[in-house]
Amino acid sequence: MITINILTLFPYMFKGFLSESIPNIAQQKGQLSVHLIDIRDFSEDKHRKVDDYQYGGGAGLVMTPQPLASAINHVLKPDIPVIYFTPQGQLLNQNIIRKYLNLQEIIIVCGHYKEIDQRIRDKYITDEISIGDYVLSGGELPAMVFTDAIARLLDNVISDPDSALTDSHENGLLGHPCYTRPYEFEGMKVPEVLVSGNHKEIDNWRKVKSIELTKKIRPDIIMENGEWEMNNGKWTNGVSPFKPNNGKWTNGVSPFKPNNG
Numbered sequence: 256m257i258t259i260n261i262l263t264l265f266p267y268m269f270k271g272f273l274s275e276s277i278p279n280i281a282q283q284k285g286q287l288s289v290h291l292i293d294i295r296d297f298s299e300d301k302h303r304k305v306d307d308y309q310y311g312g313g314a315g316l317v318m319t320p321q322p323l324a325s326a327i328n329h330v331l332k333p334d335i336p337v338i339y340f341t342p343q344g345q346l347l348n349q350n351i352i353r354k355y356l357n358l359q360e361i362i363i364v365c366g367h368y369k370e371i372d373q374r375i376r377d378k379y380i381t382d383e384i385s386i387g388d389y390v391l392s393g394g395e396l397p398a399m400v401f402t403d404a405i406a407r408l409l410d411n412v413i414s415d416p417d418s419a420l421t422d423s424h425e426n427g428l429l430g431h432p433c434y435t436r437p438y439e440f441e442g443m444k445v446p447e448v449l450v451s452g453n454h455k456e457i458d459n460w461r462k463v464k465s466i467e468l469t470k471k472i473r474p475d476i477i478m479e480n481g482e483w484e485m486n487n488g489k490w491t492n493g494v495s496p497f498k499p500n501n502g503k504w505t506n507g508v509s510p511f512k513p514n515n516g
């Protein structure tokens with residue numbers, strides 16, 4: 256069970272997200288608990304003000320430190336990460352998601368308006384994360400992205416755990432193309448190999464498609480994880496940094512299968 260405390264000025268943004276699909280299932284199964292905390296409730300200002308002009312001038316309002324500090328202290332425990340979503344943070348990826356997966360509790364601070372006061376970042380924030388090189392109006396959508404990516408990896412949330420392990424980015428590759436019924440749609444047929452019943456060939460076709468797609472769309476991932484090659488009938492990426500761990504190939508996070516069975 257992981258508890259995610261989300262500090263936000265807009266708790267209602269999360270209601271639909273948390274009541275549908277995977278985030279809802281994760282909560283129903285007792286694997287995820289999300290506490291929405293309204294930062295404004297902690298403002299000591301008589302008008303419940305939470306923002307102010309920037310020292311030094313310039314456009315945009317900055318979230319004031321007092322309500323943020325009080326809200327953080329309300330849920331803070333020793334040694335739990337306090338995440339702030341910002342375009343200035345480390346770019347989020349599947350490995351980073353897996354780093355948080357086994358934690359019991361996390362705090363997420365959602366900024367809004369131009370920024371939050373730097374002193375909150377200096378004193379309370381432990382991890383700064385970006386979900387991409389573009390600017391959103393606040394940290395609420397990134398917090399939902401993060402929570403969803405965690406929720407779907409929690410035990411028993413996705414009925415077929417193999418499904419999560421074969422997703423894009425789980426093995427350093429983008430996912431392969433998928434087809435379902437009907438066999439023929441608008442003149443386009445499902446690739447023959449997928450109806451051949453030959454699982455070895457199907458696995459190989461999927462791997463080749465994943466490698467082709469990754470090379471074309473995200474050559475940076477190949478550069479980082481090494482070229483893929485066929486060795487003794489198995490696909491390996493030669494310069495993989497992954498090490499065997501209790502008989503399983505892992506990169507500390509994802510259970511890679513041993514190459515020799």
Ligand code: ADE
Pocket residue numbers: 340341342384385386387388389390391392393394397
């Ligand atoms: N807040 C605003 N834009 C963001 C982004 N791209 N990633 C994370 N947090 C943000």
